[in-house]
Amino acid sequence: MSRNAESTAFRSALEVIRAVEPRVADAIGAELTDQRESLKLIASENYASPATLLAMGNWFSDKYAEGTVGRRFYAGCQNVDTVEALAAEHARELFGAAHAYVQPHSGIDANLVAFWAVLADRVESPALKKAQVRQVNDLTEADWFALRRELGNQRMLGMSLDAGGHLTHGFRPNISGKMFDQRSYGTDPATGLIDYDRVAEAAREFKPLILVGGYSAYPRKVNFRILREIADSVGATFMVDMAHFAGLVAGKVFTGDFDPVPHAHIVTTTTHKSLRGPRGGMVLCQPELADQVDRGCPMVLGGPLPHVMAAKAVALAEARRPDFADYAQRIVDNAQALAEGLLSRGATLVTGGTDNHLVLIDVSGYGLTGRQAEQALLDSGIVTNRNSVPQDPNGAWYTSGIRIGTPALTTRGLGTAEMDQTAELIHTVLTQTTAGANADGTPSKAKYNLDAGLADKIARQATDLLATYPLYPGIDLS
């Protein structure tokens, strides 16, 4: 699409919106300005293409389409069928998966679909078979009661939260923790790396129904072949949540033992992080789980979002182009340059570096909590998020870590030289910030001191760094 066409499309859309509720049009415009001006290092965010964004803003949003392609509970779904089938085909081809389900509205929803597909396959189906009935409505009250108890009595083993796992991998505040009896595997305190022998030991002791691989804040590759062997050795279903690193799998940076798709029974992902698509989720699986996965809606999902499935099809088509592999490699090159820039200036990094898209800084070395560091960086125009580090003494709210990632800045075109400059800006802010005190003089985990003039200066330097790499260069709203 020409730059003119992009500008015309977005300007016209805003004009139409402005005629109804100008404050919404203004907020949309302001969001573009904010995104253009901030040095976005949030590891889970990216910038979707104009084509992906435009595919979401249309009348597909008006259509109900419960069910799956060709098997809908609603009439008139032929065009939804087209985009859903396209998105699934692109996903299968891109990841080499046997089956793809593109309806989940988010990563959490994709995980719920996966959990219930495994529970249906491994717990519900055998119970129906034993009772010699076809479906749950045919069970006696007593058999139904027993099955519900059994469904609620299953075990999951996943990576601990402070080692980088995700809340949806069986933790109590999330519904997954209320559904499953959960145990965690952590990382080696000395190296920060996954200790596969310890995972195997935990699996032997706990005998989970599901072994979960995948993370939100682990800066290293994971060997999925070994995790599958562990799952097999205890009869567990092996599930991988690749929400964070799907773009690196799509771009063939993670191959062989580090590509989850050939090893896992079921793989979930978001589509909006390193994969650079619309906000949403997806499930890939082996053929034996396909029927159960396809029951995601209305089992745990509300009606599918056809406009988002259309955008998924566009983004997945983009990810199948050769330049996406180049993009994925640059994400990792940039993360490594950022890590080296920070290390050479004296920062402490969890695991001492990275081989994916993210870097986890232990900011206790700067005398700060994650909360203080996050706010000081934000004051200086650098957007990051605080994150626990392994065995974090400050808990999940204040934390001792800052997680930074490169997918978004890499999309803008920044390279390794700019990553070194970014490391300099981050290091300057963190060394110049000091922990604050509460009114009674006790140390605060939230308050901090940073000279406002210095914060402004860094923010200007961050803006200068971005000036050469305009975001959405084809879109001019003025």
Ligand code: PLP
């Ligand atoms: N799984 C992992 C590993 C994640 O990091 C996240 C989001 O941060 C999710 C699932 C949830 O994704 P969503 O916010 O789309 O529900």
